[in-house]
Amino acid sequence: MKIASILENHKIEKRIAITPEIVKKYVDLGFEIFLSQNYGAHLGFADQDYKDLGVKISNNDNEVLNGADIIVQIGLISDEKINSIGAGQNLIGVLNPYNNKKSIENFLKKNVNLFSLELLPRITRAQSMDILSSQANLAGYKAVIEAFSYFEKAIPMMMTAAGTVPAAKVLVVGAGVAGLQAIATAKRMGAIVFATDVRNASKEQVESLGGKFLTVEGSENLETEGGYAKEASEEFKKKQEDLLFETLKKIDIVICTALIPGKKAPIIIKEEMIKNLQKGSVIYDLAAIQGGNTASTLVDEIVDKNGVKILGETNILNKLPISASNLYAKNVFNFISNLYDKENKKIKINLEDEIIEKTLIKK
Numbered sequence: 001m002k003i004a005s006i007l008e009n010h011k012i013e014k015r016i017a018i019t020p021e022i023v024k025k026y027v028d029l030g031f032e033i034f035l036s037q038n039y040g041a042h043l044g045f046a047d048q049d050y051k052d053l054g055v056k057i058s059n060n061d062n063e064v065l066n067g068a069d070i071i072v073q074i075g076l077i078s079d080e081k082i083n084s085i086g087a088g089q090n091l092i093g094v095l096n097p098y099n100n101k102k103s104i105e106n107f108l109k110k111n112v113n114l115f116s117l118e119l120l121p122r123i124t125r126a127q128s129m130d131i132l133s134s135q136a137n138l139a140g141y142k143a144v145i146e147a148f149s150y151f152e153k154a155i156p157m158m159m160t161a162a163g164t165v166p167a168a169k170v171l172v173v174g175a176g177v178a179g180l181q182a183i184a185t186a187k188r189m190g191a192i193v194f195a196t197d198v199r200n201a202s203k204e205q206v207e208s209l210g211g212k213f214l215t216v217e218g219s220e221n222l223e224t225e226g227g228y229a230k231e232a233s234e235e236f237k238k239k240q241e242d243l244l245f246e247t248l249k250k251i252d253i254v255i256c257t258a259l260i261p262g263k264k265a266p267i268i269i270k271e272e273m274i275k276n277l278q279k280g281s282v283i284y285d286l287a288a289i290q291g292g293n294t295a296s297t298l299v300d301e302i303v304d305k306n307g308v309k310i311l312g313e314t315n316i317l318n319k320l321p322i323s324a325s326n327l328y329a330k331n332v333f334n335f336i337s338n339l340y341d342k343e344n345k346k347i348k349i350n351l352e353d354e355i356i357e358k359t360l361i362k363k
Contacts, residue, residue, distance in 0.1 A: 001345060003336075004034040004068035006061045008075065012314060014321035015328055016040050017072040017093070022329040023053045029337070030345060032056065034064045043322050069347060072332050076100050087111035090339075090347055092332060094118050094131065097361050098262040104361060113349065114361040117335060118261070121358045128334040129355070133177045134327040138320050139286055140181030140257065144170075146316070147253050147284035148189065150302075150309050156190020167192050171251045172211070173244075173268055173293055174258035175202035178286055182255045183211045194247065196240070197258075214247060216240050241270065248276040254283040256293035269294040279307030288312025335359075 003026060005018045016039060018026075023033055035050060037059040047057050058064050065071060065084040073093040077085070082103075085091065087110060095116035097104050107114055117131045127133070148155055148168075157167040170186040172179045175197035183206060186193045193211040195202070203213040216239045248254070248269075254277075259265055265287035274283075274296060285297040289312075296303050296310050303310040317324040338355055341348040351357045 001031050001070070001340075001347075002034060002068045003031045003070045003072060004064045005039065005072050006036040006064050006077070006081070007039060008073065009078075010042060013074050014042060014318045015074050015325045016043065016045075016321075017074055017325075017329060017332055019325055019329045020045055020049045020053060021326065022333050023050065023055055025333055026336075027054055029340065029342065031070075034058065034068060036061055036064055040325075043325060070336060072336075074328065076103055079103055079106065082106055082110070085110065085112055089113070090115065092117065092335065095361065108361070108363050115335070115339075115356075115359045116361055117331065117359060119359045119361075120335075121354050123354065126355050129331050129338070131328055131331045134331055135317060135324055136177040136257075137181045138324050138327070139316050140178035140255075141185045142316050142320055143178070143255050143257070143284045143286050144182050144185040144189070146311060146319075147255060147282045150282045150311065151253055152280055153252070155186075168252040169250055170194070170253045170255065171196070171247060173197075173254065173256045175199070175206050175213075176257060176259075178257040179255070180205055180209060182257065183209045186253075186255075187211065191253070194251070196244070198236070198240075214243055216243055240268070241273070244269065245273055245276060248273050251277065252281050254281070256283065256285040256287055256297075258293050259287050259290060263290075265290040265293055267291075267293065267295055271295045274305050274308055274310075277308045281308045283308065283310045285310065285312035286316065289314055 026033055033055040035055055035057055037047060037057055051057060061081060062084040068089060071089060071091045075093055076095045090113045092115045095114055097116055120126045120130055153168060154165045155168045158165040168191045170191045170193045172182045172195040175195050183193050183195055187210045194214055195206045195211045196214040206213040216236060258268055283294055285292045285294055287293045288297050288299045292312055294310055296305050297312045299312055299314055339347055349356060
């Protein structure tokens with residue numbers, strides 16, 4: 001069985017799907033690995049590191065992809081490479097079927113099996129494969145670090161002979177995996193942390209990390225069966241707006257993490273709310289790539305609104321590519337282990353398995 005992976009476009013994606021550490025596990029299962037030349041060089045993984053583990057390296061991407069039983073990537077392979085992939089091959093990655101409909105259709109016409117890992121069900125058995133959780137954890141951590149680097153005051157309270165420096169106040173919007181990690185990181189660095197979320201279950205998690213949960217009076221539980229947030233009613237949005245409008249008057253840093261899978265990010269921080277923030281405050285918007293949680297977010301730009309800096313990036317994980325790659329590679333390996341019939345040494349697409357059924361993109 002052959003597993004292949006080619007270089008991503010480094011302008012938008014620095015992560016890789018196969019690290020030297022994970023190669024050993026694939027080899028133990030009996031797989032052969034084929035990679036592009038300089039596959040991990042930008043992360044400090046030389047071709048020789050891979051070759052020493054038995055990996056075959058080629059400077060021709062078509063040669064790498066041709067005949068591979070499984071192709072693993074971060075994102076969808078470009079349309080130019082589609083001729084190198086044929087019927088019965090299996091492509092695994094974060095394929096974003098909502099935004100890549102045309103390219104997905106082209107692959108499906110060729111009878112390529114497409115598995116999109118962001119569609120994994122939120123069940124216990126899938127936790128070791130959950131790329132959204134592993135990557136969001138890192139994103140939440142890095143968003144706080146980035147925001148703090150632009151904040152021109154100290155974060156923890158400091159008592160000196162010259163006077164006391166008050167602790168920075170942080171508001172985390174959205175208490176999913178990224179939000180909870182943002183809360184934990186901000187608390188560890190000495191900030192006073194507040195958080196808000198549409199899911200009632202988040203209150204206990206926020207408070208367990210030392211944050212204060214801001215509750216909308218008479219709030220409804222807006223959580224899907226899969227554990228994601230769903231869109232709020234107009235009444236709820238109005239109550240949330242009123243709460244945030246007053247809260248932001250005392251906040252220094254805002255970390256926005258609110259996303260609805262497959263949809264434009266909800267605008268939570270309105271223009272008039274930004275005016276309530278003090279000059280020098282910072283907003284880091286992790287939802288920027290899906291439109292942003294603020295009315296003024298622009299991707300990969302620092303927007304200055306009345307002295308308030310608003311930041312948002314296409315891919316914050318490009319700033320932590322080694323850690324992100326290591327976790328992603330392990331998630332993918334666990335997914336393939338579930339897909340692989342070890343006894344018969346073949347890929348088994350068992351649609352009675354919820355993990356396989358949910359991630360397989362169908363015509």
